[in-house]
Amino acid sequence: MNRRELLGVAAGCVACAAVPRWLAAGDRVQPGLEASTEDLPAHEASWYKKLEGTKVECELCPQGCSVADLERGTCGVRENRAGTYVTLVHSLACSVHVDPVEKKPLFHVLPGEQAFSFAAAGCNVECKFCQNWEISQFRPEQVRNIYLPPQSLAEAAKRSGAKLTAATYSEPVVFWEYVRDVAVAANQAGLRPTVVSNGYIKEKPLKDVLPLLAAIKVDLKSFRETFYQEQVRGHLEPVLKSLELIRASGTWLEIVVLLVPTLNDSAEEVRDLSRWVKAHLGAEVPVHFTRFHPTYRLTNLPPTPVATLERAWQVARAEGLEYVYLGNVPGHPGENTVCPRCQRVLVKRVGYLIESNNLKDGKCPDCGRGIPGVWS
Amino acid sequence: MSGRYSRRELLGVASAGVLACRAGDGRAAVPPRRPGVVGLAELAPAGGAPDLESCRSAVARALAAATGRESGNEAVRTLFRPDDVVGIKVNCLAGKRMSPRVELVEAFARLLVDGGVAESRIIVFERSSRELEQAGFSIRRGGGPYRCFGIDNDWDRQPSISGAIGSCFARLVSEQCTALVSFGVVKDHDLAGVSAGLKNLYGLIHNPNKYHDNNCDPYLADVAQHLRAKLRLTVLDGATAQCHGGPAFYAAGSFALSKVAASTDPLAADAWAWAEIDAERRRRELPTLEAEKRAPRFLATAERYGLGVGDPARVERVRA
Numbered sequence: 001m002n003r004r005e006l007l008g009v010a011a012g013c014v015a016c017a018a019v020p021r022w023l024a025a026g027d028r029v030q031p032g033l034e035a036s037t038e039d040l041p042a043h044e045a046s047w048y049k050k051l052e053g054t055k056v057e058c059e060l061c062p063q064g065c066s067v068a069d070l071e072r073g074t075c076g077v078r079e080n081r082a083g084t085y086v087t088l089v090h091s092l093a094c095s096v097h098v099d100p101v102e103k104k105p106l107f108h109v110l111p112g113e114q115a116f117s118f119a120a121a122g123c124n125v126e127c128k129f130c131q132n133w134e135i136s137q138f139r140p141e142q143v144r145n146i147y148l149p150p151q152s153l154a155e156a157a158k159r160s161g162a163k164l165t166a167a168t169y170s171e172p173v174v175f176w177e178y179v180r181d182v183a184v185a186a187n188q189a190g191l192r193p194t195v196v197s198n199g200y201i202k203e204k205p206l207k208d209v210l211p212l213l214a215a216i217k218v219d220l221k222s223f224r225e226t227f228y229q230e231q232v233r234g235h236l237e238p239v240l241k242s243l244e245l246i247r248a249s250g251t252w253l254e255i256v257v258l259l260v261p262t263l264n265d266s267a268e269e270v271r272d273l274s275r276w277v278k279a280h281l282g283a284e285v286p287v288h289f290t291r292f293h294p295t296y297r298l299t300n301l302p303p304t305p306v307a308t309l310e311r312a313w314q315v316a317r318a319e320g321l322e323y324v325y326l327g328n329v330p331g332h333p334g335e336n337t338v339c340p341r342c343q344r345v346l347v348k349r350v351g352y353l354i355e356s357n358n359l360k361d362g363k364c365p366d367c368g369r370g371i372p373g374v375w376s
Numbered sequence: 377m378s379g380r381y382s383r384r385e386l387l388g389v390a391s392a393g394v395l396a397c398r399a400g401d402g403r404a405a406v407p408p409r410r411p412g413v414v415g416l417a418e419l420a421p422a423g424g425a426p427d428l429e430s431c432r433s434a435v436a437r438a439l440a441a442a443t444g445r446e447s448g449n450e451a452v453r454t455l456f457r458p459d460d461v462v463g464i465k466v467n468c469l470a471g472k473r474m475s476p477r478v479e480l481v482e483a484f485a486r487l488l489v490d491g492g493v494a495e496s497r498i499i500v501f502e503r504s505s506r507e508l509e510q511a512g513f514s515i516r517r518g519g520g521p522y523r524c525f526g527i528d529n530d531w532d533r534q535p536s537i538s539g540a541i542g543s544c545f546a547r548l549v550s551e552q553c554t555a556l557v558s559f560g561v562v563k564d565h566d567l568a569g570v571s572a573g574l575k576n577l578y579g580l581i582h583n584p585n586k587y588h589d590n591n592c593d594p595y596l597a598d599v600a601q602h603l604r605a606k607l608r609l610t611v612l613d614g615a616t617a618q619c620h621g622g623p624a625f626y627a628a629g630s631f632a633l634s635k636v637a638a639s640t641d642p643l644a645a646d647a648w649a650w651a652e653i654d655a656e657r658r659r660r661e662l663p664t665l666e667a668e669k670r671a672p673r674f675l676a677t678a679e680r681y682g683l684g685v686g687d688p689a690r691v692e693r694v695r696a
Contacts, residue, residue: 054624070469070623073585074586076583126583128542
C-alpha cells in the first residue's frame with residue numbers, strides 16, 4: 001500500500017469506524033494508522049485449551065502446539081500469557097492492497113471485480129519457496145503494521161469500490177479470529193469475504209468460519225506427504241481433510257498447485273492429485289497449476305518450464321477435471337475459462353485482466369451449460 | 377599454562393580445522409578451545425544485592441578455570457583481542473527473576489575492559505530493548521563499561537541456510553561483532569529441555585518459533601554451527617537456577633545452585649546445566665528430562681557437528 005492509499009484508508013477509517021471502547025480520544029493508535037502489538041490490548045484466542053499449570057494447547061491448526069508461559073506457537077503470532085493464549089495480530093494488518101480477484105486466483109468468483117486484500121504477519125508452516133516470506137515468516141513485531149479493525153476494514157473496502165474482501169498474502173489461518181470478524185463485518189456491508197489459505201487448519205475452527213465466507217482458495221502444495229514434510233514443514237492429510245470439509249460446506253472452492261521443478265511436477269503426481277480431486281471433491285472444482293519462481297530458501301531451482309505446466313494441464317483434463325487453469329503465464333490460453341461441453345471460451349483472461357466475459361447468468365451462451373461459481 | 381596447550385586443547389583447536397597461531401602480541405589469532413571443560417565458581421543466589429566485586433571475582437575465577445589460565449584477565453587476553461567487537465547475548469526472556477543478573481554481566485564486561493577490549497567495543501544485547509529493561513539493564517549506546525541495546529528487529533535482509541534452519545540473523549552479529557559470548561541462565565525449558573547457552577542463541581534469529589519441534593533438534597545445533605566461528609565463550613549465571621516450569625520464571629521450580637559457569641565449549645556448558653537440572657529434579661523426585669521425553673538431544677547432534685562435548689558424563693568440571 002502506498003502512502004496515498006494508506007492515508008486514504010486512515011482518513012476513511014477515522015471518519016467512519018466505530019472506535020473501540022478502550023480507545024480513548026487522544027490515544028496514539030487510531031484505525032488506519034501504524035501500530036504495533038504493544039499498542040493494542042491482548043485479544044484472547046478462540047481455539048485453544050488450558051493444560052496443567054500455565055501451559056496451553058493450541059487447537060487452531062494441526063501443528064497442535066503445546067505452549068508454555070511466555071512462549072509462542074510455531075506461527076509466532078500467538079502467545080501464552082500466564083495461561084491465557086492470545087493472538088497478537090487481531091486487527092493488525094501488515095499488508096493491504098486492492099487486487100483483481102484473478103490475482104488470488106479465484107477465477108469463478110465475480111470475474112473482473114476487485115478484492116480488498118489484507119494480511120497479518122505469520123504462518124503456521126514454512127514453505128521453502130514462499131513468495132511472501134518477508135511477512136509470512138516474521139513475527140508481528142518484526143514488520144510494519146496498521147491498526148485496521150474489522151469494521152474499519154469493511155468500510156475502507158466499500159469506499160475502494162471492491163466487491164470482495166480477501167484474507168491473503170501470508171496465512172490467514174494464523175489470524176483466523178481476525179478473518180472471522182472481518183467476514184462478519186464484510187457480510188454486513190454487502191461484501192463477499194474470501195480467504196486464500198494453505199488449508200492447514202483443524203476441523204472446528206474451519207467449520208466455525210466457513211459459513212461466513214463466499215469462497216476459499218486453497219494451496220495444495222503437493223500430493224505427496226514427503227513434500228509436505230521436507231518442503232513445507234507440515235502434513236498432507238489435514239489439507240485433504242480441509243478440502244473435503246470446504247467442498248461439503250457449499251462455500252466456493254478453488255485449488256492452486258504451485259509446480260516446483262523436480263519436486264512435485266511429475267505427471268504421475270499430477271495424475272494422482274487430479275484423480276483424488278475428481279473422486280473426493282468433484283470434477284467441477286477449479287484447479288490452477290501455477291509457475292514457480294526461485295525465492296526464499298529455494299533459489300537453486302529454475303522457474304517452472306511452461307511445457308511442464310502444459311503437461312499438468314493435459315494430465316488433469318485427461319483425468320476428467322473440467323476447469324483446469326495455468327497461472328503466472330500471462331496470455332496463455334490456459335488462463336481462460338472454457339465451457340466443458342461445447343469448448344466455447346467463456347472468460348478470456350490476459351494475466352489479471354478480463355478481455356471478455358461471455359457468461360450469461362452463469363451459463364454458457366452457446367450450449368446453456370451451467371458453470372459453477374459465484375457470478376453475481 | 378600460559379603459552380602452552382594441553383593435549384585436549386590442541387585437539388580442540390585442531391578439530392576446528394585451524395591450528396592456533398600466535399599473533400604478535402602473544403594472543404592467539406584463533407582462540408583455543410577446551411572441549412568438555414567447564415569452569416565453575418561459587419556465587420551466592422540473588423537474594424540480597426550482590427556487589428560488583430563478588431560478581432567480578434566469581435566470573436574471573438570461572439573464566440580462569442574454564443581456560444586453564446592463571447587469572448580471569450589472562451583468560452580474557454587469551455580469548456579476545458583488543459580489536460574484537462564483543463557481543464554479549466543475554467537471555468532476558470523471563471524477566472528480572474530469571475535473567476543473568478546485571479552485576480554479573482557488568483563484572484564480565486569490566487573484565488573484558490581490563491583484558492584490553494575497549495568499552496565501546498563491548499555490546500550487551502538481547503532481542504529487544506524492552507526485554508533488557510525488564511531484566512534491569514539500562515539501554516545505552518555509548519558511555520559506561522559497555523554498550524547495551526536490543527536487536528529491535530534489525531535482521532539480515534536474506535536468510536542464511538544452516539542445516540535445517542533458514543533464518544535471518546541479527547545484523548549486529550553478522551556485520552559488527554567479531555566475537556560472541558552467550559551469557560545465559562540455567563533453567564528448564566518445556567520443549568528444549570534445557571535453556572542455557574545454546575538456547576539463548578535463538579534470540580539471534582528472526583524465526584525461533586519455527587524451530588521448537590523435536591526438542592529443538594537439530595535446529596539449535598544448526599544455529600550454533602552457523603555461529604561457530606564467532607562463538608568464543610559461554611557464561612551461565614547459575615546463582616539461582618530453575619529445574620521445572622520453564623522457560624518462564626516459576627518460583628516453585630527455582631533453586632539455589634550458587635554457581636557461575638564458563639566454558640569455551642558451548643556444548644559442555646549446556647551439558648553441565650542439564651546435569652544440574654536433572655540432579656535437582658531427582659532430589660525433588662521429579663522425572664528426569666529424559667523420562668519426560670525432552671532431553672536436550674540437540675547436544676548430541678551438535679557434538680556430531682564437531683562443536684564440542686555434549687554428554688554430561690564426559691564434561692570435566694574445574695572448580696575455581
